Amino acid sequence: MSLNKAPNNNVFYRNQNWSYPRIVKGEGVYLYGEDGKRYLDACSGSAVANIGHGNSEIAEYTKELMSRIAFTHLSRWTVDTIEECARKVCQWTPGDLNHVYFVSGGSEATEAAIKLARQYYVERDGGKTSKWKVISKWTSFHGNTLGALAITGITGRKKMYDPMLAQFPKIPQFYHYRNQWGCETLEQTSIRCAQALEDEILKQGPENIMAFISEPVVGSAAPGVHPAPVYFKMVREICSKYDVLWIDDEVMAGFGRTGKKMAIEHFGNAIPDIICTAKGMSCGYTPIGAAIANDEVFRTIMVNGSGSFHHGHTYAGNPLSAGISLKVLEIMERERFVDHCEAQGEYLMKRLQELYRYPIVGDIRGKGLMIGIEFVKDQKTKQPFEPSEKVNTIVNNHCLELGISPYPGGGSADGFRGDHMQITPPINISREETDELFAALEGAIKKTCEEIL
Ligand SMILES: Cc1ncc(COP(=O)(O)O)c(C=O)c1O
Structure with a gap:
């Protein structure tokens, strides 16, 4: 039964069992x-x-930018702040992750990433490609929209919606503290977990597996949990071997949160194919996120393929949010x-x-x-x-x-x-x-x- 503790007004609060301090x-x-x-x-x-x-510097900049240009639709116009923000984001991402597909939050970023992966294989191999499944991990969180929830592995948050979700395969989380094999070191757990990825790809058939998604450091599902560097080295090798795209979900861990520009840098030199970001990209001064694609994914769809990603949201890539994100990243660098x-x-x-x-x-x-x-x-x-x-x-x-x-x-x-x-x-x-x-x-x-x- 609801405790009805939330303020009684017109807001549909997330939780009536909480009395919200103002x-x-x-x-x-x-x-x-x-x-x-x-x-x-x-x-x-x-x-x-x-x-x-x-932050008053961001407040003043936002006021100026808002009076110059607040909104244009990215399907028709480009604006300096959008281009400069994308350039700055790519200075923070490793390898050839050079193509920023803007969205407005974390779930939109993971949704965009899995659709991008699907379109990559359709454009590369033709409409008959059988690749559509995303492997993810138990005890993971990738967002609350239906696609993002389907790849999310923490069961308590998805049980209610299960009949509506694509049933994607799940493998064990690199959760050393509760590892199921009795491994004594993080390295051993990490190796077992990476082997589980290869086993699952083989079980499902590599021809059906489109992508593997993982947080580098786990967020709200099991906060702070992370693997040893060997994990992502193995993930990169396995994904390349079986022609599977590796999506790195840095919605929470990215943009400095872990003491590196991108959290994946903690784990050796392995470079993902797509990175998802949001939160720290603007530090709450505006809703923004991105799915950042590497050269291969971008070129296949946008240069050698149809030239159009079949996706998009109205607020994605608006010049106001892009400008604010740019300002935030500049401040983080300067300071x-x-x-x-x-x-x-x-x-x-x-x-x-x-x-x-x-x-x-x-x-x-x-x-x-x-x-x-x-x-x-x-x-x-x-x-x-x-x-x-x-x-x-x-x-x-x-x-x-x-x-x-x-x-x-x-x-x-x-x-x-x-x-x-x-x-x-x-x-x-x-x-x-x-x-x-x-x-x-x-x-x-x-x-x-x-x-x-
Ligand atoms: C790793 C990860 N992915 C995706 C999301 C979903 O982001 P949002 O709540 O902005 O939709 C979150 C949110 O906490 C997250 O931590």
Whole structure:
């Protein structure tokens, strides 16, 4: 039964079981409530407000740009901001990922990527190509629209819609903490998981497999989980061997969040065929995202093929959002925020190790400032709490009382059970603010232990 806690107005809120504090202002890493309470935004919304709130340089630039040109349709016009933003994005992406297909968010980016993959094979091999399946992983999240949800692997979020979804094959996540083989090292787990990709391609028949999609560092499905570098080396080799496109979903991990420009750089030199991005591309100052294609995919469709991608959204590639994203990326470069993120991430990760002394802390993992903490009933057996115990809600409520706002979630253990918390503060967070975040987080975990154990 609904708890009907959301404000009673005309907004269709996402969740009636939550009483939404009203925010009146954001400044730097802080959000301010109408009651004057200050919250350190320990999750940047959901890894979105990566350069903090209330940036006046972006506000002034936006005002100027809006009065010059706010909207043109990308099917008919081009504008300098669109071209310059695409050029800048490609300076952040590795290899020959040189072709930016703009969209307005993460689910649109993954949807565009899988349609791009399908059209690539149709244009290359003719309409009779049998390639259409996308392999993805359990305990992954790629978005909530129907195509994106079909490739999403976290079962709790898709169960309701299952009859409406294309049934794409799934393989195990590189989730070392809960690996099914009893592997003792991350490297061993990573190898088993990459072998599972080859096994699945062979089982399904390579002639039917169009793409493999993976987050480089997992977001809300199992925050902070990542493989050893060998994983993506093997993924690249397997995808090339069986003529499968590799889609790298950096919607959350991209644009500096992990302490590298793109998170895939943590894992050797393997270059994907398509990268999906959104969130950090504009850091919340405008909705924008992109599916970025390599030369081969682009040329096959757009130069040697029909010349037209059968897809598109009205707001995709609008000059206002492109200009704002460009400005955000220029600021990140000028202020060296990615290097800062790497340093603060290392510092925070070191401090977080202290939390293992609390018996509900099972696993702490991540890259840069994309960190996840998993809570367990028993540190030894890794037994998760039951969803009815609402452990992530309890920790989160204590965090809010103590003035920080992380991103709670569940389902990482088996799709339904498994409480976790995503710690993704703005990547320009200072050392003092990082200490403040840590102190409040520790306080919240301590209080939770006192309450539930
Ligand atoms: C890896 C990943 N892909 C796709 C999405 C979907 O993005 P959006 O919510 O902007 O549609 C998300 C959102 O959190 C994500 O983390």
